[in-house]
Amino acid sequence: xxxxxxxxxxxxxxxxxxxxxxxxxxxxxxxxxxxxxxxxxxxxxxxxxxxxxxxxxxxxxxxxxxxxxxxxxxxxxxxxxxxxxxxxxxxxxxxxxxxxxxxxxxxxxxxxxxxxxxxxxxxxxxxxxxxxxxxxxxxxxxxxxxxxxxxxxxxxxxxxxxxxxxxxxxxxxxxxxxxxxxxxxxxxxxxxxxxxxxxxxxxxxxxxxxxxxxxxxxxxxxxxxxxxxxxxxxxxxxxxxxxxxxxxxxxxxxxxxxxxxxxxxxxxxxxxxxxxxxxxxxxxxxxxxxxxxxxxxxxxxxxxxxxxxxxxxxxxxxxxxxxxxxxxxxxxxxxxxxxxxxxxxxxxxxxxxxxxxxxxxxxxxxxxxxxxxxxxxxxxxxxxxxxxxxxxxxxxxxxxxxxxxxxxxxxxxxxxxxxxxxxxxxx
Numbered sequence: 001x002x003x004x005x006x007x008x009x010x011x012x013x014x015x016x017x018x019x020x021x022x023x024x025x026x027x028x029x030x031x032x033x034x035x036x037x038x039x040x041x042x043x044x045x046x047x048x049x050x051x052x053x054x055x056x057x058x059x060x061x062x063x064x065x066x067x068x069x070x071x072x073x074x075x076x077x078x079x080x081x082x083x084x085x086x087x088x089x090x091x092x093x094x095x096x097x098x099x100x101x102x103x104x105x106x107x108x109x110x111x112x113x114x115x116x117x118x119x120x121x122x123x124x125x126x127x128x129x130x131x132x133x134x135x136x137x138x139x140x141x142x143x144x145x146x147x148x149x150x151x152x153x154x155x156x157x158x159x160x161x162x163x164x165x166x167x168x169x170x171x172x173x174x175x176x177x178x179x180x181x182x183x184x185x186x187x188x189x190x191x192x193x194x195x196x197x198x199x200x201x202x203x204x205x206x207x208x209x210x211x212x213x214x215x216x217x218x219x220x221x222x223x224x225x226x227x228x229x230x231x232x233x234x235x236x237x238x239x240x241x242x243x244x245x246x247x248x249x250x251x252x253x254x255x256x257x258x259x260x261x262x263x264x265x266x267x268x269x270x271x272x273x274x275x276x277x278x279x280x281x282x283x284x285x286x287x288x289x290x291x292x293x294x295x296x297x298x299x300x301x302x303x304x305x306x307x308x309x310x311x312x313x314x315x316x317x318x319x320x321x322x323x324x325x326x327x328x329x330x331x332x333x334x335x336x337x338x339x340x341x342x343x344x345x346x347x348x349x350x351x352x353x354x355x356x357x358x359x360x361x362x363x364x365x366x367x368x369x370x371x372x373x374x375x376x377x378x379x380x381x382x383x384x385x386x387x388x389x390x391x392x393x394x395x396x397x398x399x400x401x402x403x404x405x406x407x408x409x410x411x412x413x414x415x416x417x418x419x420x421x422x423x424x425x426x427x
Contacts, residue, residue, distance in 0.1 A: 007093070009398055011081060013423070015047075019058020020089070021056065022061070023092065025040075028092040032132070035096035038067070040139070040372060041094070042092045043075070054075075057090065061092075070222070071223075072221055072232065080385065091366065101235070102127065102234065105121040105125045107119070108229045114186040118195075121190075122197060132225030137410075139408075140204055140233045140367065141232045143185065143206075145209055145214075157169060160322065173264045185330070188332060188415075192413075194414075195413075202410050203406060205407075242423075247419070248348040249343050251339045252283075252398065262342075268338075277327060298377060301343060301371075301377055303319075309332075317338075318373060352388055352419045354389065355423050364427055366393050367399075368397065368400065371405060374386050404417065
């Protein structure tokens with residue numbers, strides 16, 4: 001086998017799912033010069049749900065992909081690669097390199113039983129890769145992200161202005177998450193269970209997404225399509241691996257004490273002993289009336305709050321929903337104090353530069369996990385992000401926009417982040 005590492009990044013914009021699967025596989029594998037891939041990462045937007053379905057997308061990939069190739073992936077709000085920036089289509093990354101051992105794992109029912117799902121996903125990876133002789137260890141994860149419950153009375157519950165419904169909506173959210181697996185993603189619990197016996201691995205990942213409607217999304221594992229699952233790819237290799245997270249968020253110095261939470265700390269009921277929603281608008285000094293169901297996530301990305309994990313890692317939280325007096329976040333708060341932050345297009349671009357300028361060498365390939373709301377915020381300026389990546393990295397990269405970003409350093413806790421730009425570079 002050729003000792004040289006070869007990377008392929010593919011694309012399809014075809015509407016038909018089966019044809020798109022074939023094209024994305026062919027365009028990815030052509031860069032491997034006939035070598036079989038060690039693994040295949042496959043991502044698509046939600047559109048194929050209505051144009052043949054995701055099983056047909058996978059069937060098209062497997063019309064081309066060599067039998068037995070480890071495959072994981074899922075749906076994302078958008079992606080970026082050497083071809084451009086897209087909110088419709090399919091993309092893939094495949095690597096051919098002899099000095100690399102691969103294993104995959106899956107866990108189901110991530111919202112109703114996140115710990116069991118995480119342990120299940122890690123079991124096969126750990127057992128297989130414990131036999132590997134390569135010292136550098138890495139996991140890539142795709143976890144089902146949060147979805148918004150819908151009801152006849154409350155709709156998708158992005159904004160409920162009637163304060164009397166706070167307690168009811170909090171209870172409904174918890175029941176919906178545990179019983180029907182519609183609601184909170186609980187990804188951090190999945191990650192903690194997955195990494196419990198694999199602390200010597202670094203990790204990067206993404207929470208799957210649809211077209212930012214937060215209604216349904218899917219995960220891919222080998223030949224099958226799943227919902228409410230975690231899929232993971234484990235790698236041991238002689239390549240060096242560098243993980244970096246950057247934010248582009250500006251502290252305001254305004255802080256508040258969290259004095260009431262529910263639902264695994266996803267819902268903040270009160271700040272400084274007062275309505276959490278009231279304090280949010282007091283501290284940000286914006287009018288409650290300017291936020292509506294259509295613009296909520298474009299506004300709150302510029303006005304996130306932040307908590308510091310016990311190891312010093314900043315966890316940003318754009319507000320996902322205003323539920324009466326309560327604030328609902330996309331993941332659980334990790335301390336009892338929050339600081340109000342600011343973001344701008346310039347500062348978010350600055351986060352890209354921070355990550356790229358920290359690269360220790362020109363990567364052989366790079367995977368990037370970023371926040372889907374950043375994609376909406378940048379608009380056409382998203383091409384500036386692509387230009388900067390290609391100047392530093394070249395063509396062998398794949399950037400994914402999801403509902404949450406997963407990151408872990410060796411011997412440290414895993415983190416579920418939002419509004420961040422995270423890179424895993426191999427060199």
